[in-house]
Amino acid sequence: MAESGAKTPRERYRAQVRAEIKQHAWEQIATAGASALSLNAIAKQMGLSGPALYRYFAGRDELITELVRDAYRSLADTLRMATEASKSGADIAALAHALRDWALEDPNRYFLVYGTPVPGYHAPDDITVIADGIMRMLLDACTALPSDGPAAPFAEHLQEHRRWAEGHPAPPAALHRALVFWTRLHGVLSLEAAGHFAGMGFDPGQLYAAELDDLRRQP
Amino acid sequence: MAESGAKTPRERYRAQVRAEIKQHAWEQIATAGASALSLNAIAKQMGLSGPALYRYFAGRDELITELVRDAYRSLADTLRMATEASKSGADIAALAHALRDWALEDPNRYFLVYGTPVPGYHAPDDITVIADGIMRMLLDACTALPSDGPAAPFAEHLQEHRRWAEGHPAPPAALHRALVFWTRLHGVLSLEAAGHFAGMGFDPGQLYAAELDDLRRQP
DNA sequence: AACCTTCGTGATAGCCTCTAACTAAATCTG
DNA sequence: CAGATTTAGTTAGAGGCTATCACGAAGGTT
Numbered sequence: 001m002a003e004s005g006a007k008t009p010r011e012r013y014r015a016q017v018r019a020e021i022k023q024h025a026w027e028q029i030a031t032a033g034a035s036a037l038s039l040n041a042i043a044k045q046m047g048l049s050g051p052a053l054y055r056y057f058a059g060r061d062e063l064i065t066e067l068v069r070d071a072y073r074s075l076a077d078t079l080r081m082a083t084e085a086s087k088s089g090a091d092i093a094a095l096a097h098a099l100r101d102w103a104l105e106d107p108n109r110y111f112l113v114y115g116t117p118v119p120g121y122h123a124p125d126d127i128t129v130i131a132d133g134i135m136r137m138l139l140d141a142c143t144a145l146p147s148d149g150p151a152a153p154f155a156e157h158l159q160e161h162r163r164w165a166e167g168h169p170a171p172p173a174a175l176h177r178a179l180v181f182w183t184r185l186h187g188v189l190s191l192e193a194a195g196h197f198a199g200m201g202f203d204p205g206q207l208y209a210a211e212l213d214d215l216r217r218q219p
Numbered sequence: 220m221a222e223s224g225a226k227t228p229r230e231r232y233r234a235q236v237r238a239e240i241k242q243h244a245w246e247q248i249a250t251a252g253a254s255a256l257s258l259n260a261i262a263k264q265m266g267l268s269g270p271a272l273y274r275y276f277a278g279r280d281e282l283i284t285e286l287v288r289d290a291y292r293s294l295a296d297t298l299r300m301a302t303e304a305s306k307s308g309a310d311i312a313a314l315a316h317a318l319r320d321w322a323l324e325d326p327n328r329y330f331l332v333y334g335t336p337v338p339g340y341h342a343p344d345d346i347t348v349i350a351d352g353i354m355r356m357l358l359d360a361c362t363a364l365p366s367d368g369p370a371a372p373f374a375e376h377l378q379e380h381r382r383w384a385e386g387h388p389a390p391p392a393a394l395h396r397a398l399v400f401w402t403r404l405h406g407v408l409s410l411e412a413a414g415h416f417a418g419m420g421f422d423p424g425q426l427y428a429a430e431l432d433d434l435r436r437q438p
Numbered sequence: 439a440a441c442c443t444t445c446g447t448g449a450t451a452g453c454c455t456c457t458a459a460c461t462a463a464a465t466c467t468g
Numbered sequence: 469c470a471g472a473t474t475t476a477g478t479t480a481g482a483g484g485c486t487a488t489c490a491c492g493a494a495g496g497t498t
Contacts, residue, residue, distance in 0.1 A: 010444075010496070017445095033338045035254050040485060051487075052446050060486065108338075115335035117413045119252045119327075154429035163420030179426055187406025194336045201382030207398055210373035218437075229465070229475075236476095259454060270456075271477055279455065 018056050020046065025067055029108045034064065064112075065124065071112050072130040078102045079137050090141040096185055096212045100205075107193035114186060138178045139170045147173035149218065177215070184211050237275050239265065244286055248327050253283065283331075284343065290331050291349040297321045298356050309360040315404055315431045319424075326412035333405060357397045358389045366392035368437065396434070403430050 024042045039053050039060055057063040082098035083090055103110040123131075155172040158179075165175055188211055191197060192204040243261045258272050258279055276282040301317035302309055322329040342350075374391040377398075384394055407430055410416060411423040 008496085013495095014444090031338070033335070035337070038485070039487090049447060050485090051448090051489090054487070055445060111335045114410070114413070114415070116252070116330045119250070119255070152429055152432075154425050157425050158421055161421040164418075176429075179421075180430070183406035183410060183426070183430070184403050185406070186410060187402035187404070190409060191333070191402055191405060194333070196333070199383075202377055202380040202398075206373050206376050207402070210371055210395070211399070211402070213371075214437075218433075227465085233475095257454070258456090268478065269454095270458095270479090273456070274476060 014056070021053060021056055021063070022067065022070070025063060026106075026109075029067070029112065030106050033108050034067075034112055037064065039063070061121075065127075068112055068123070069127050069130070071109050072127055072134075074109070075099075075102055075113060076130050076134050076137075079134060083137060083141070088144070090137070090144045092141045092145065092181065092216060093212060095138065095141055096181070096208075096215075099185060100189060100208055103189045103193060110189065110193055114190065135164065135178070136168060138181060139165060139168050139174065142174040142178040142181065143168075143170040145174070145177065145216070147171070147177070152176060181215055184215065233275070240272060240275055240282070241286065241289070244282060245325075245328075248286070248331065249325050252327050253286075253331055256283065258282070280340075284346075287331055287342065288346050288349070290328050291346055291353075293328075294318075294321055294332060295349050295353050295356075298353060302356060302360070307363070309356070309363045311360045311364065311400065311435060312431060314357065314360055315400070315427075315434075318404060319408060319427055322408045322412060329408065329412055333409065354383065354397070355387060357400060358384055358387050358393065361393040361397040361400065362387075362389040364393070364396065364435070366390070366396070371395060400434055403434065 021042055024045050025037055028037050028041065037060065039057075040050050043050050043053050057066070078098050078101075079095055082094045086094040151173060155176045158175045159172045162172070162175055165178075170178070185208065188204065188208045192208075197204050240261055243264050244256055247256050247260065256279065258276075259269050262269050262272050276285070297317050297320075298314055301313045305313035370392060374395045377394045378391045381391070381394055384397075389397070404427065407423060407427045411427075416423045
């Protein structure tokens with residue numbers, strides 16, 4: 001996944017094995033979650049013996065970091081596609097639908113990005129760069145929306161605390177809406193993906209749609 | 220923690236050791252998250268040798284289940300205190316503030332309840348009973364609120380899909396508001412507790428307050 | 439053909455969960 | 469009180485994991 005700039009046959013082989021390892025890792029994660037990921041088990045599935053994988057990844061942490069990176073990239077690409085497919089270019093509803101589809105396609109991949117963090121872990125810089133790109137798309141979509149209502153007190157706070165939107169021309173109301181888009185949709189998605197709505201009897205998709213509707217209507 | 224109905228000295232001792240084990244477990248969870256919980260390490264901290272703990276808990280899973288149960292109970296108690304302390308009895312803002320304080324007091328405890336789930340795991344019945352109790356408090360508070368605006372389409376959906384609120388007199392608009400209360404506040408809290416707002420420069424508390432305000436104002 | 443880099447191996451250390459067999463202590467019972 | 473029984477804790481060990489190391493066996497390079 002994305003390491004295709006190979007020249008020498010050695011590098012080609014190496015890249016292919018790395019990709020195969022990640023493939024098995026994704027299957028494990030999809031079925032049993034990230035905490036159940038085992039280098040040993042992957043090695044056995046590939047007909048290799050344990051330590052062989054350490055030629056390709058420095059350790060479990062590096063593999064997981066790589067998977068997180070890929071997940072972020074996949075999400076960013078998915079959202080980019082969605083905005084490009086939409087005629088208006090930057091469309092909040094298109095983003096929301098793409099986000100939901102992406103999340104439910106593989107809930108554990110969603111949790112890898114937005115789920116319970118590993119206490120010691122700190123994401124490398126290039127991942128935050130991708131995250132910034134996602135935020136920029138969201139800000140674009142929110143800036144394109146008309147903001148008629150009165151300014152909330154929180155929007156005023158954002159006017160002076162917008163380091164995360166540095167360089168983006170979005171007005172405070174758009175910043176507010178971007179944050180609220182993120183937190184509200186994540187609120188529904190994460191509880192749904194975690195199974196907290198199971199057995200309650202209502203359709204989470206309609207709750208998601210209602211929240212999205214609210215997001216579009218409100219200031 | 221709640222196993223004090225002991226009579227014989229044997230039961231007293233047993234309950235005390237169980238409590239001590241859980242105490243150490245909470246400390247581990249608070250600092251390193253639930254995935255880092257180690258029976259072995261707890262045993263060593265207590266001056267015991269590994270397998271001794273299996274006299275008190277059938278295994279790691281049972282200990283974690285017990286911790287989840289306690290966490291739910293702690294949250295339910297906290298919210299109950301908050302509603303009782305509030306003069307109006309059932310107050311959405313009191314619930315929201317108590318929830319936030321409880322969550323940030325020990326983020327990993329919050330994640331134990333609302334975070335990334337363990338794929339195979341299914342909560343025992345008595346835990347869902349506690350969760351139902353929490354939902355009932357929330358429904359009470361939402362029923363007490365006036366609902367003036369027009370009914371959302373989702374509220375109509377809830378009218379026929381309210382198994383989770385069976386027996387509660389809340390009207391559909393209140394059900395809708397209860398769900399939205401839950402998902403919106405969880406959206407902010409979980410991202411904040413997971414550190415996703417770190418370095419963004421704004422105050423998550425004000426975003427939380429803004430969401431709460433919106434919740435009270437809107438239909 | 440000789441060299442050197444890389445891949446995969448088995449061995450090993452050190453964690454972990456969990457079971458089994460055994461000892462010692464506390465409790466219950468006649 | 470003395471014997472029988474239950475319970476707490478021990479060590480030993482199986483089997484899993486991450487990770488390091490030293491070694492042989494390939495592969496590409498000159």
